Amino acid sequence: MSAFDFRNVTLPEEAIAARSEIRAFLATELDAGTFEPHRASWSTFNRGFSQRLGAAGFIGVTWPTEYGGKNASSLTRFVITEELLAAGSPCGAHWIADRQSGPQILRHGSDRARREILPRIASGACYFGIGMSEPNSGSDLAATRTRATKVDGGWVIDGQKIWTTNGHLADYIIVLARTGDAGPDRHGGLTQFIVAMDSAGIEIRPIRDLGGHHEFNEIFFDACFVPDDMMVGAEGQGWAMVTGELAFERSGPDRFLSDYQLLVSLVDRVGPNPDRGAAVEIGRLVSNLATLRRMSVSVAGLLDKGENPALQAALVKELGTTFEQNLPNVARQLAPVEPSMASADPYVAGMAETILRAPSFSLRGGTREILKSMIARGLGLR
Amino acid sequence: MTEHEGDFAGIINDQARRLFERCTSREALAAADGGAFAFDIWTEIEAAGLPLALLAEEAGGIGLSPEAAFGIVRLAAYFGLPVPLGETMVVAALTGEAPVGPASFAVADGAGIAARVAYGQVSAAILVEAPTGWVLCSPSGDAVAVERNLAGEPRDTIELALAAGKAVQCPDWLAGAGLLHIGAALRALQMSGAMRRVLDLAIEHVTMRQQFGRPLAKFQAIQHLLADAAAQVAAATAIADSAVEAWGRPDFALRAALAKARVGEAATLVAAIGHQVHGAMGFTQEHVLHVFTRRLWAWRDEFGGEAIWNEQIGRAICAGGGAALWQSLVEMTSETTA
Numbered sequence: 001m002s003a004f005d006f007r008n009v010t011l012p013e014e015a016i017a018a019r020s021e022i023r024a025f026l027a028t029e030l031d032a033g034t035f036e037p038h039r040a041s042w043s044t045f046n047r048g049f050s051q052r053l054g055a056a057g058f059i060g061v062t063w064p065t066e067y068g069g070k071n072a073s074s075l076t077r078f079v080i081t082e083e084l085l086a087a088g089s090p091c092g093a094h095w096i097a098d099r100q101s102g103p104q105i106l107r108h109g110s111d112r113a114r115r116e117i118l119p120r121i122a123s124g125a126c127y128f129g130i131g132m133s134e135p136n137s138g139s140d141l142a143a144t145r146t147r148a149t150k151v152d153g154g155w156v157i158d159g160q161k162i163w164t165t166n167g168h169l170a171d172y173i174i175v176l177a178r179t180g181d182a183g184p185d186r187h188g189g190l191t192q193f194i195v196a197m198d199s200a201g202i203e204i205r206p207i208r209d210l211g212g213h214h215e216f217n218e219i220f221f222d223a224c225f226v227p228d229d230m231m232v233g234a235e236g237q238g239w240a241m242v243t244g245e246l247a248f249e250r251s252g253p254d255r256f257l258s259d260y261q262l263l264v265s266l267v268d269r270v271g272p273n274p275d276r277g278a279a280v281e282i283g284r285l286v287s288n289l290a291t292l293r294r295m296s297v298s299v300a301g302l303l304d305k306g307e308n309p310a311l312q313a314a315l316v317k318e319l320g321t322t323f324e325q326n327l328p329n330v331a332r333q334l335a336p337v338e339p340s341m342a343s344a345d346p347y348v349a350g351m352a353e354t355i356l357r358a359p360s361f362s363l364r365g366g367t368r369e370i371l372k373s374m375i376a377r378g379l380g381l382r
Numbered sequence: 383m384t385e386h387e388g389d390f391a392g393i394i395n396d397q398a399r400r401l402f403e404r405c406t407s408r409e410a411l412a413a414a415d416g417g418a419f420a421f422d423i424w425t426e427i428e429a430a431g432l433p434l435a436l437l438a439e440e441a442g443g444i445g446l447s448p449e450a451a452f453g454i455v456r457l458a459a460y461f462g463l464p465v466p467l468g469e470t471m472v473v474a475a476l477t478g479e480a481p482v483g484p485a486s487f488a489v490a491d492g493a494g495i496a497a498r499v500a501y502g503q504v505s506a507a508i509l510v511e512a513p514t515g516w517v518l519c520s521p522s523g524d525a526v527a528v529e530r531n532l533a534g535e536p537r538d539t540i541e542l543a544l545a546a547g548k549a550v551q552c553p554d555w556l557a558g559a560g561l562l563h564i565g566a567a568l569r570a571l572q573m574s575g576a577m578r579r580v581l582d583l584a585i586e587h588v589t590m591r592q593q594f595g596r597p598l599a600k601f602q603a604i605q606h607l608l609a610d611a612a613a614q615v616a617a618a619t620a621i622a623d624s625a626v627e628a629w630g631r632p633d634f635a636l637r638a639a640l641a642k643a644r645v646g647e648a649a650t651l652v653a654a655i656g657h658q659v660h661g662a663m664g665f666t667q668e669h670v671l672h673v674f675t676r677r678l679w680a681w682r683d684e685f686g687g688e689a690i691w692n693e694q695i696g697r698a699i700c701a702g703g704g705a706a707l708w709q710s711l712v713e714m715t716s717e718t719t720a
Contacts, residue, residue, distance in 0.1 A: 003612075004578065006620035008449075008627050011716055019712075086708045264704035274700045276693055283692030286699050286711070287643040291621040294715040298620065315616045318609070375612050376605035379585055 003311040003378055006294060009301030015076040018061075022083045025056050029089070037088030038261045038350035041357065042254050043215050045127075045166050046090035053084075053091070054124020059098050063106055067114055068122030078253070078300040082293075085257040092166060092215075097121045099252065100245050101128035101174055105194065108233035108241060113194055117172070129167040131175035131195070131219065132242065134160060139370045141176065141242065142186040146221065148177035148193060154227040155179075155193060157201075160220050165364075167217035168204050172196055175221070176238050190238030194230040201225070211356035244308065249365050251299035251313035256292040256320030258361055259327050259354040263289075265347035266327075269335040278334050285323075285330060292320050311378040314371045321361040321368065328354045391450035394435070398454045401430055402461040411673050414464035416534035419504040424465045424484055432467060433485075436475035436629075443474065448629035451475075452571050456622075459575030462673040464535065466501040468568045473509045476564070477518055477550050482506050487561050494519075494542040498529060498684075502538030509550065510542055511561040517547035531680035533673070559635030565685030566642035567625040567634070573645045573681050574615070574622040576674045580656035581615050583671055584608055587660050604659055611655040614648035621645060624715060636714060639691045646688035649678040 029035065034049060053059055062077050063069025070076075081099075084091045102121045105113050120126035137143040146159025157177055167173055172194050180189030195202070201224035207216040233241050263285060270278050295316050302309045328351060337345075339352035362368040376382050405423045414420045427433065435451040437443020444451075455468040466484050473485040483506030488496035490510045499508065503525045510517045525538040552560065585608065588598035598604045625641035628634040653675040657664050664671040682688065699707055 004616050004619045006616065006623065008623065009716070260708075264707060267700055267704040267707055270700055272701050272703065274696060279693045279696035279700060280689050281692075281696065282699055283643060283694065283696030284647070284688070286695050286707075287621075287640045287647075287688075287692060288617075290640050290711055290714045291617045291644045293711055294624050295617065295620045297716055312616070315613050319613050319617055369606070372606040372609035373602070375609035379581075379608055379612055381585065381588065381599040381605050381608060 003309075003315065006298035006312065007301065009075065009297050011075050011079065011297075012073055014072060015079045018072070018076045019079045019083060022058060022080050025053070025058065026083065026087045026089060030087070035088070035090045036346075038265060038346040039353055040088050040090035041092070041258055041353075042085060042095050043092040043165055044090035045092040045169050045215070047093055047169075049090050050093035050127070051124040054094065054122060058084075059094050059124050060102055060118065060122035063102065063118060063122065067106065068119035074304040075297075075300055078297065082253040082257065085253050086260050088261040093127050093169070094121065094124055095254075096130055096165070096170075097126060097128040099254075100130075100249055101172070103248065104174065104192075104232060104241065104245060108192075108237075109194070110229035110231070112229045113232075117194070120171075126172070127166065127170045129164045129170035129173035129197075129217075131161040131164060131167075131173040133163045135162050138163075139367050142182060142190075142239070144176055144178055144190060146175065146177045148175075148179050148191060148226070150179075151225070154225055155231065157193065157195065157221040157224045157226060160218065162216075162218045163207075164217045164219050165215050167197070167219050168206060168214070170197055173219065174232060176242060179235050179238075187239040189236055190242075191235050192232040192238045192241055193226045194232060195221075195224065195226055196230075199224050199226070209356075209360070211353070243310070246366065247299070247303060247308050247310045247313040249313075250317040250371075251296055251303070251309070253293070253296055255317045255365070256289065256296070256323050258324050258357070259350070261346070262327055262331060262350045262354045265350055266331045266335060269347050281330055281334055285327065288323050292316065292323060295319070311375065314366070314374045314378075317365065318368060318371045318375065324361045325358045328358060391446055391453070394432075394444070394446065395450070395453060395457065397430065398432060398457055401426060401432075402458055402463050406461040406463055408670060411462055411464060411670070414534070415673070416530055419484075419501070419536070420464050423463070427463075427465055427467055428483075433470040433474055433481055436471045437480060438475075438478070441478045442480045448626050449623070452626040452629075455568070456571055456575035456578075459572035459677070460579045462576070462579070462670075462677065466505070468572060469500050469505075472564055472568060473507065473518075476509060476553070479518075485509070487511075487564065488540075489561055490542055490544070494544045495526065495539065496542060497539045498531075498537040499540055500684075501536045502540045503528060503536060508540075508542060509561065510544065510547065511552075512544050514544070516550040516552050516561075517542075517544050518550050519543060519547035531684070533676040533680045535677075535680065537684075553630075555630055555632050555634060557632070559638075562685055563635045563638040566691065567622075567629075567638035569681045569684050570618075570638070570641035570645040571622045571626055573649045573678055574618045576677045576681070577611075577615050577618060577649055577652040579674045580652050580671065580678070581608070581611050583674070584611065584656050584659045587664075591661075598659065607655050607659060611652045614651045618645040618648040618652075633713070636695075639695055640714060642686060643688045643691040643695060646682040646691075649682045653678045 060069045061072040148155040179191040201222045203220040205218040341352045343349045434443040435446045439445035470485040485507045486505040487509040488499040490496040519542040527539040531537045621641045621644045625637040628637045
């Protein structure tokens with residue numbers, strides 16, 4: 001198995017059927033005007049949208065039916081997510097829960113956590129945040145200092161997390177905390193906990209991003225109690241679990257479709273009869289995007305077979321976020337405008353949204369530099 | 383592919399690897415580079431049956447799957463094999479006949495002039511796309527111009543006697559497209575092999591070469607350059623695979639266009655990084671790196687450079703409008719029905 005293998009994947013009938021179904025759902029939402037495609041992104045929180053999506057059976061589809069899922073292939077989930085992204089839908093509320101928290105609870109959570117939480121996620125009514133980063137532990141997760149101390153019947157968490165997207169709206173966050181010594185490889189002594197956000201001892205402070213959005217938060221834990229059965233996996237397994245899910249987090253279409261709606265409006269701006277230079281540039285964007293989709297589908301196929309293609313996922317994310325970040329630069333050359341959030345023109349407003357969001361593309365989910373170092377390790381250079 | 387067929391393809395692939403490795407010594411590559419055609423190498427390749435890989439079994443071929451057959455072509459490019467194995471393989475498959483020597487293919491004008499044909503003068507047969515249709519010709523007489531590409535591979539302009547050739551039916555799956563698309567997919571695939579070699583050479587070099595008391599590989603700047611190259615190789619490999627997998631299907635032409643466009647972009651970046659990390663050593667004739675980087679620089683422009691294919695793709699997308707783009711992307715890279 002080579003990291004350069006991005007094999008053909010034949011989507012199952014079930015996934016092709018799901019494409020029609022999710023498109024019908026999205027058409028209904030668009031007709032009802034529930035969202036503006038060029039303004040939304042997969043971090044845009046919209047409770048109503050996620051609830052209707054859950055009610056229609058599009059969240060947690062890969063999980064067993066007893067937990068609210070449909071036992072569907074992860075390729076079916078892939079199709080649903082790419083359609084949600086391409087349509088510019090506001091899928092931020094349920095995104096983290098569906099993409100990584102839910103799957104992790106399913107694999108490593110207690111029986112109670114699975115029974116109580118998963119069906120609510122699948123119904124579109126229960127949302128998660130990620131509690132990994134800390135002020136002194138961004139890319140370097142092994143430097144985690146938030147501590148969990150064993151007490152009777154559970155654990156007490158003290159410390160601080162930061163950059164918790166939609167943490168102020170989430171029902172739970174999964175906190176990576178230190179429960180023991182790091183050991184010689186620095187990866188020991190970390191454990192994950194499901195923390196209910198209505199627990200005592202939690203304080204949330206908003207952080208506004210440079211675009212004015214309130215998505216980020218700082219979260220402070222002061223003797224916050226977590227019952228034993230809200231520990232995820234065994235004590236000390238945190239590092240393995242966090243790194244084990246990276247292939248899911250990094251290879252998905254959310255790594256190259258974040259600003260897809262800007263491409264749609266760019267194509268319309270350029271019009272049906274572009275000059276040669278514009279045609280070449282649009283073609284270049286499309287040949288790059290087609291390649292990314294091929295790679296992403298292929299990794300989804302490997303994940304579906306139970307493999308852990310972490311290196312391929314890093315390659316997809318690095319290429320994908322570079323593409324996303326470059327899109328507004330190309331658009332500026334082909335169809336110059338003064339970007340404006342207030343504009344009624346989807347291209348002009350979409351350009352403003354994208355420019356102000358783009359720096360985050362190569363930061364969230366593993367910075368570009370971390371990914372390149374991972375790739376270099378895969379090449380045997382480190 | 384059945385499991386049995388997979389084993390069989392694996393055995394042929396292993397045999398091909400050993401053969402290519404043996405045939406591509408530094409001396410052999412240097413001799414072929416701008417020099418006489420390596421008939422000795424061709425004889426071995428032919429004896430191993432490799433030009434028949436893509437030809438159906440009932441026509442006397444090996445009948446490998448397109449993935450497996452083109453996997454051999456990629457391997458040949460990885461070793462810099464200086465004979466037209468890929469060209470001969472596709473000519474055999476497209477004409478349904480076992481070839482009788484090296485073969486090539488080209489687009490010609492009405493007078494039968496075909497420009498810069500790969501291995502044109504030494505080919506025993508050339509499949510020509512003329513304005514009147516496809517013709518399988520035997521070149522006779524001297525070339526109009528004997529030329530070489532940047533890698534020293536023969537690219538002869540030749541005059542073909544179209545009337546004396548044998549008409550060949552262009553397959554239905556290539557309707558609206560033609561040999562230009564076949565060439566684009568072939569070169570894209572070959573580039574993916576050659577750039578993998580550039581990456582491997584670069585990894586080998588930075589691991590061995592010491593500066594400031596440590597291997598170059600330990601410098602983060604070098605690691606990140608090679609990570610960039612690896613990402614390009616991965617993208618090129620993925621999209622070239624997507625083209626050759628569609629061999630025999632109506633979506634082949636579009637996938638070939640996407641592949642040539644994207645792989646050409648990757649070739650430029652990988653060649654540049656390959657040279658940067660090799661330093662002055664890689665800029666010499668003595669080092670083998672140029673065998674692969676000069677091929678990348680030549681192949682990226684053969685059968686249309688990325689600007690030409692991107693323009694074609696861009697025009698089609700713009701004509702369809704923004705709303706139609708997503709379904710086009712889905713069809714380009716996965717299921718062909720909505």
